[in-house]
Amino acid sequence: MGRAPCCDKTSVKRGPWSPEEDSKLKEYIEKHGTGGNWISLPNKAGLKRCGKSCRLRWLNYLRPNIKHGDFSDEEDRIICSLYVNIGSRWSVIAAQLPGRTDNDIKNYWNTKLKKKLMGLQLPISHQRKSPFPPPNSSHLFSLDYFSHTPIPFTNLEPISLPSNNNNNYANTSFTPFYQNQEYSMISVNNPMQYNYPIKDNMFMFGSEGSCSSSDGSCTLSHGKEIKQEENIGYHHMSSNGFDDYNNNFMISCNNGGENINQYEEKSSGVGYTNGQSQTLTPLLDYGLEDIKQLICSNNKGFNVDEIHKIEENGMYYYHY
DNA sequence: AAAGCTACCAACCGCTCTATG
DNA sequence: GCATAGAGCGGTTGGTAGCTT
Structure with a gap:
C-alpha cells in the first residue's frame, strides 16, 4: 500500500x-x-x-540559469569525485554544479559517465585477481578517514557485485573490495568500489582516470579535509615499499578515507609485511619525479631512473 | 527504404523527509 | 506524540532521434 x-x-x-x-x-x-x-x-x-x-x-x-548540453571535464571530475564519496545523492552533487539539475546529472551519469568508468576494464588477459586475502586476515588494514587509524580487515565484508545484465561484470576478473560495514558510507552500487586491473611490472597510482578529464587526472576527493581539486586519500606501503617476501610493490588507496581500498601490487601473490608499521603519505597528483622520489624514499636500493610514466585509459602507470 | 537497435533524456512513480496543526 | 500534506529525492520508464543492418 x-x-x-x-x-x-x-x-x-x-x-x-x-x-x-x-x-x-x-x-x-x-x-x-x-x-x-x-x-x-x-x-x-x-x-x-x-x-x-x-x-x-x-x-x-x-527556471533561470539552467545549463543544458555537454558537461565539461571539470564537471566530470566533480561528479566522479562526489559520486565516489557520497554515492548517488544527485541533489547534493547538483548543488556543486551551478546550473545543473540533479536529473541532468543523474541522466548524464547513467548514460555516459558510468560507461566511461566501465571502459576502464582492460582485456581479461591483462586483469588480475585482487591480492586481497580473505577478510579475516590480520595483515591488512583500512583507514578510518576521520582518525586515520588503521582498521583491520577483520571487520570487513565483501561487497556483492551488482546484478546489472547490461554489464558483463560476471565475465571479468573484477573483484569486490571489502566494505567496512561500521564505517563505510559508500553505496554498494558504486562501480568505483571494484578493484582495478593492474599490469605486470607497473605501479598504478591514484588517479581514477575514467572521468574523461583531459589530463586523465580524475580525482577522488575527500570532501572534508582535502579540497575538491585534490587527489584521493592515502597510499600506504610496507616500511620499505616492497613486500618482504616477493619484492613486490604494494599500494593501497583509501578513497576519501571511506574504506575503499585499492591494493595493487606489482605481481600477484602474497607476502604482506606481517603487521609491520605502514607509512601514510597524502596521495596528491604525482608527477614522475614525485613518484621517483616517493619510491626512493621508501626503498633506497631501487633504481628509480628505470621508472617511466605512461598514461593509458586515463590511468597513470609507472612502468619499470 | 524499412526494420531493429541503441542512446539519450524528459517525465513519472513512489518513497522518505519535513513542517504544521 | 501523532496524523497529515506537501516537498524533495532517487530510481525507473517510455518516447524519440539517430545509427546500423
Missing part, C-alpha cells in the same frame, strides 16, 4: 510539455512565485497538470 496519489491522474495531462504550457508556467511563477505550494499552482496558472509535474518542469527546465 503506497500513499494516495497527489492528484487525480485521470484529470491531469501527462507526457511532454508543450511550449504553451511552458510559457504559462514560466509566466505564472515569474509573476507570483510558487507560493510554496505546488499542488495548487497548476490550477492557479491555468494548467491541467499535476503539481509535482509542474515543480519538476520548473526545476529541471524552465
Whole structure:
C-alpha cells in the first residue's frame, strides 16, 4: 500500500510539455512565485497538470540559469569525485554544479559517465585477481578517514557485485573490495568500489582516470579535509615499499578515507609485511619525479631512473 | 527504404523527509 | 506524540532521434 496519489491522474495531462504550457508556467511563477505550494499552482496558472509535474518542469527546465548540453571535464571530475564519496545523492552533487539539475546529472551519469568508468576494464588477459586475502586476515588494514587509524580487515565484508545484465561484470576478473560495514558510507552500487586491473611490472597510482578529464587526472576527493581539486586519500606501503617476501610493490588507496581500498601490487601473490608499521603519505597528483622520489624514499636500493610514466585509459602507470 | 537497435533524456512513480496543526 | 500534506529525492520508464543492418 503506497500513499494516495497527489492528484487525480485521470484529470491531469501527462507526457511532454508543450511550449504553451511552458510559457504559462514560466509566466505564472515569474509573476507570483510558487507560493510554496505546488499542488495548487497548476490550477492557479491555468494548467491541467499535476503539481509535482509542474515543480519538476520548473526545476529541471524552465527556471533561470539552467545549463543544458555537454558537461565539461571539470564537471566530470566533480561528479566522479562526489559520486565516489557520497554515492548517488544527485541533489547534493547538483548543488556543486551551478546550473545543473540533479536529473541532468543523474541522466548524464547513467548514460555516459558510468560507461566511461566501465571502459576502464582492460582485456581479461591483462586483469588480475585482487591480492586481497580473505577478510579475516590480520595483515591488512583500512583507514578510518576521520582518525586515520588503521582498521583491520577483520571487520570487513565483501561487497556483492551488482546484478546489472547490461554489464558483463560476471565475465571479468573484477573483484569486490571489502566494505567496512561500521564505517563505510559508500553505496554498494558504486562501480568505483571494484578493484582495478593492474599490469605486470607497473605501479598504478591514484588517479581514477575514467572521468574523461583531459589530463586523465580524475580525482577522488575527500570532501572534508582535502579540497575538491585534490587527489584521493592515502597510499600506504610496507616500511620499505616492497613486500618482504616477493619484492613486490604494494599500494593501497583509501578513497576519501571511506574504506575503499585499492591494493595493487606489482605481481600477484602474497607476502604482506606481517603487521609491520605502514607509512601514510597524502596521495596528491604525482608527477614522475614525485613518484621517483616517493619510491626512493621508501626503498633506497631501487633504481628509480628505470621508472617511466605512461598514461593509458586515463590511468597513470609507472612502468619499470 | 524499412526494420531493429541503441542512446539519450524528459517525465513519472513512489518513497522518505519535513513542517504544521 | 501523532496524523497529515506537501516537498524533495532517487530510481525507473517510455518516447524519440539517430545509427546500423
